[in-house]
């Protein structure tokens with residue numbers, strides 16, 4: 001019986017190639033099989049008893065496979081050990097997972113900064129089969145991401161984003177040596193550069209006025225009003241679309257996009273480590289990325305506003321916008337499919353990059369004004385002096401308000417909006433400070449650690465705008481908070497102007513204070529940040545009262 005069982009086993013089928021092989025080889029092959037648990041003892045004995053030389057199996061291939069596999073593993077082990085010595089210091093992790101479990105899902109920048117005390121400015125993390133390099137100092141970050149931006153400007157490969165969602169040509173994802181990267185940058189420079197941003201001033205003023213009115217009417221919903229302001233400005237700039245209310249359909253679409261990203265992308269997806277998961281159905285374990293894929297696709301954040309804008313321009317009923325400028329060519333030529341796809345990606349990148357970031361910055365501004373009354377009053381005096389107190393501040397007043405500019409710099413330093421920036425990736429093996437930075441690693445600048453480094457900013461946790469004034473100001477945080485090298489934020493001019501315009505007008509019209517409990521005691525707002533790559537303060541109690549009713553815009 002065993003004989004029959006064994007003969008039915010694929011490995012035991014007689015092979016003409018086995019004829020003439022020595023009894024030792026045949027027996028050894030069986031030993032190998034047993035060793036690997038493919039036969040139990042009884043099966044093994046029976047096989048030896050019943051087998052005849054011509055029946056012997058094609059076992060040598062198994063042997064060869066085992067030898068090859070073990071030597072490959074041994075090679076990987078030795079190579080890893082050798083590299084281990086060259087990598088930047090690595091916190092001890094677990095076998096196989098490496099440091100995966102040591103990266104907190106929320107606000108990992110604090111953990112990375114804490115590791116700096118133990119391991120230094122550059123830290124290496126092993127995430128299963130991937131390398132991550134954390135840059136915790138200004139010097140290392142500027143040396144690599146700015147100084148060597150020719151090799152440090154790609155984004156790390158992502159199976160989910162590039163292969164499952166096909167985002168590899170997206171503005172945020174495209175390789176820096178791809179021709180689309182240059183084309184995107186050129187478009188964004190012409191639409192978001194200092195000159196272009198000046199043209200958006202009337203729009204900024206209009207949206208600021210709407211925000212001031214909403215804050216006066218319903219101050220408790222201050223975050224919703226800020227959100228509307230940022231979203232409305234970007235939708236107008238990108239598509240020429242006018243947002244109608246805080247519940248506007250297109251505004252909600254963008255908000256949902258950020259919620260989905262926060263929900264799905266705060267933890268690394270298994271597919272990044274095991275790409276073959278992409279072939280498996282959604283009921284299979286570890287295929288949570290399918291849910292994320294569906295949510296992102298269903299939301300169609302890039303498609304819906306783009307289609308609206310295209311229809312408007314084609315009907316001739318449209319206002320000037322980033323979309324309209326590039327869709328309608330000056331020479332009347334038609335836009336190619338590739339150009340259209342590129343325009344769709346760039347427009348989407350504007351509001352994905354711009355709608356949420358300025359909200360986070362202004363929310364922190366409100367918190368800091370509430371908790372630092374003397375700074376608020378000093379900034380208000382400066383605003384009043386610049387405007388005479390009888391008109392609202394305008395974008396061109398900025399030069400007359402150095403203290404307010406310092407307040408905005410300090411807000412972004414104290415609470416950098418994107419504390420880990422976006423991951424860069426290095427093109428080829430590099431050696432820095434004697435350490436190996438392996439090709440393809442994710443290279444992450446810990447912007448939070450840089451803006452809280454006591455050597456650069458003494459007493460970094462103290463909110464102190466004066467550090468940016470005087471003859472020897474501390475380094476300008478704008479040099480760090482908008483990212484680095486070729487990938488640095490293309491929307492920084494728009495963001496700076498819009499923050500200034502909003503902050504100056506808010507201080508001109510309102511006093512910001514702590515709420516009081518029924519006994520009249522001030523309620524201390526707690527500092528709690530939401531998860532995700534953009535650092536948002538959670539809603540907190542605040543009292544926003546009109547101090548200059550005559551400045552409140554009526555239309």
Ligand code: HEM
Pocket residue numbers: 171172173192234349350351352353354355357358361417418421422423424481482483484485486487488489490491492494495
């Ligand atoms: C306070 C406001 C903002 C902050 C702090 C901020 C910060 C950043 C940072 C840190 C990066 C990553 C840079 C890197 O990879 O080194 C980035 C990228 C980007 N930002 Fe901003 N940003 C802000 C506002 C805006 C605005 C208003 C827009 C558009 C209107 C925008 C559009 C983009 C785009 C398109 C990228 C991707 C660049 C690329 O991958 O090549 N950002 N931003």
